Amino acid sequence: MKELTPKEFREMVKQKKWDKPTSGIAPGYTQANLVILPKEDAFDFLLFCQRNPKPCPLLEVTDVGDPILKTIASHADIRTDLPKYRIYQNGRFIKEVTDIVDIWRDDFVAFLIGCSFTFENALIKHGISIRHIEEQRNVPMYKTNIPCVPAGRFHGNMVVSMRPMTPKDAIKSVQITSRFPAVHGAPVHIGRPEDIGIYNLDKPDFGDPVTIKEGEVPVFWACGVTPQAVAIESNCKFMITHAPGHMFVSDLKDEFFAIL
Amino acid sequence: MKELTPKEFREMVKQKKWDKPTSGIAPGYTQANLVILPKEDAFDFLLFCQRNPKPCPLLEVTDVGDPILKTIASHADIRTDLPKYRIYQNGRFIKEVTDIVDIWRDDFVAFLIGCSFTFENALIKHGISIRHIEEQRNVPMYKTNIPCVPAGRFHGNMVVSMRPMTPKDAIKSVQITSRFPAVHGAPVHIGRPEDIGIYNLDKPDFGDPVTIKEGEVPVFWACGVTPQAVAIESNCKFMITHAPGHMFVSDLKDEFFAIL
The missing domain is CATH 3.40.1640.10 (PSTPO5379-like)
Known part of the structure; x- marks a missing residue:
């Protein structure tokens, strides 16, 4: 295939x-x-x-x-x-x-x-390991308290995907994904999940939970599930x-x- | 003011x-x-x-x-x-x-x-001189043979703005304006104007002509006049x-x- x-x-x-x-x-x-x-x-x-x-x-x-x-x-x-x-x-x-x-x-x-498949390939090419791919799961996705800008009948909060990584890789990820503004671009948040209304990383709203290792930070990207969720x-x-x-x-x- | x-x-x-x-x-x-x-x-x-x-x-x-x-x-x-x-x-x-x-x-x-005012400020900050500003004229703009992607009743060719500069500054300009995808982004063409259907740089379709010095190349950016021209x-x-x-x-x- x-x-x-x-x-x-x-x-x-x-x-x-x-x-x-x-x-x-x-x-x-x-x-x-x-x-x-x-x-x-x-x-x-x-x-x-x-x-x-x-x-x-x-x-x-x-x-x-x-x-x-x-x-x-x-x-x-x-x-x-x-x-x-x-x-x-x-x-x-x-x-x-x-x-x-x-x-x-x-x-x-x-x-x-x-x-996000698009920028994940770029991250992998630069030697950054993607946890949910390592663990053969779907990427964990979470509803946030970040409001989207409404338009007519469509309104709702942003859904984000999360990838845990070392602070060093998090910085490299910001650089790499900034090159891809057409596919979500740079992360929307790094670190404390509660700042964006996420209280349990082990219970994603969509996809599967992944392991977060000692010393890693969660890095959050705007997720393409958002428009579907909002439309629904x-x-x-x-x-x-x-x-x-x-x-x-x-x-x-x-x-x-x-x-x- | x-x-x-x-x-x-x-x-x-x-x-x-x-x-x-x-x-x-x-x-x-x-x-x-x-x-x-x-x-x-x-x-x-x-x-x-x-x-x-x-x-x-x-x-x-x-x-x-x-x-x-x-x-x-x-x-x-x-x-x-x-x-x-x-x-x-x-x-x-x-x-x-x-x-x-x-x-x-x-x-x-x-x-x-x-x-393009937005990225011109960035160019100036990086020490690139903008000819039409030096000469206190309006930027020269040209109709091209580059078709826009049509949508419903709207179709037409791209209008571009032109700034002459040294090849060295042209390269720097590509780097700087690539940072601004939300305001036209990187140039659409460098060099031979006839490649994009422009046959006389001294006769712009909009704005004023500017001096092109020995050793300079014309650098062309997609221009915000395009949607207006297409709508008209x-x-x-x-x-x-x-x-x-x-x-x-x-x-x-x-x-x-x-x-x-």
Whole structure:
């Protein structure tokens, strides 16, 4: 699987030969979170992302009703090329499906949102070990008391992901992730979790807990789960997202998103 | 005038005591281009800016119908706090006015767009001399053959600004402006103007020509005039912009927009 190009992988998915998570697929290529909304909610959601670029870094937004991507992947079909989708109605989870061909409407707009996999690859290349990858778990994610800037019906607090590391690696991580403003950028917090409303690192709101070793500090990044969580909380009449971990695999190399 | 804070300057403007350009006002504070559109065009325009972040770096987008800014300036009123506005109907320039209180509508959305003044201050601080400032002219701007990514009714080519400098300063400029992705970022082109469809540097499409000395190369940055030019060409039913040079003066220091 690791040998497949993103295009070959998406072709496999389209043919229903893969419905598992995308972690480890096409290493070095950027993966993206997905939110699909009807046009009536799309302006406010686009505005929400514009106002909150750290948790909601937009990689591509499709034309109204057009399911074909143009920027981060060539000729990819957003209705078939992700392994698994989730359907929400009135803010409630309805079901998971492996394509949305029959559900797609002429007024749908798809938002592809950056994901921390991209900067994790850069950290690893610089010799920084990522605990949840070492421990083969999902990254721990937490709801915070940091309010996002609201936009129309969309409002809520930021969700962050956490990676424990030595202070030395934390400093290096700030430098490395500052190069990637399009995929969350620099951390939003280092150290005391209670400062941002997190009271138990062992009980993440999403993902899995990880070991924090003596002398390590928790480093927190704005997380791409934020816009999904906010959209769910806002009780949109209709919304489609990727199923957790079942991301869109783009044609762009992670380094494409580095500004330096 | 140079002594006034941005807030004091905007108060003067509101009281109709200043209707001249804002160049040199409140040095060190970011100034912004303005585009106001009705809601019906706002989604496509927001999408256009999202797809073309280099020429269209959004600093703030107001809530529909709300003329008060919340992010880049505190309690500023977009209807009164710029020295001069331009009204367009069906893509044609109608008139200049010094406030838009009587014209404001409940469906208007204001877009504040970054401007190269911000990174010019950073260049000057690093000892790079800016020719058009030396020669007390407006920066030369050119239409190019570089297509923007279209969005709905909005499409057109990128407008660039040009600053001649030594190759050594050009390299330093790339480093310095890369720190400012929110205000045009790194140059889009260095050297041969014909590569991007510019055939006579002495005849800019906007602004004034400047001297290019022996051994200097032209360095081109995406220009904030692009979204205005594109919006005008797209024949929007109704649009308001700032009058050229009569920008919005924000409360944020230029350094706020540096990511490093």
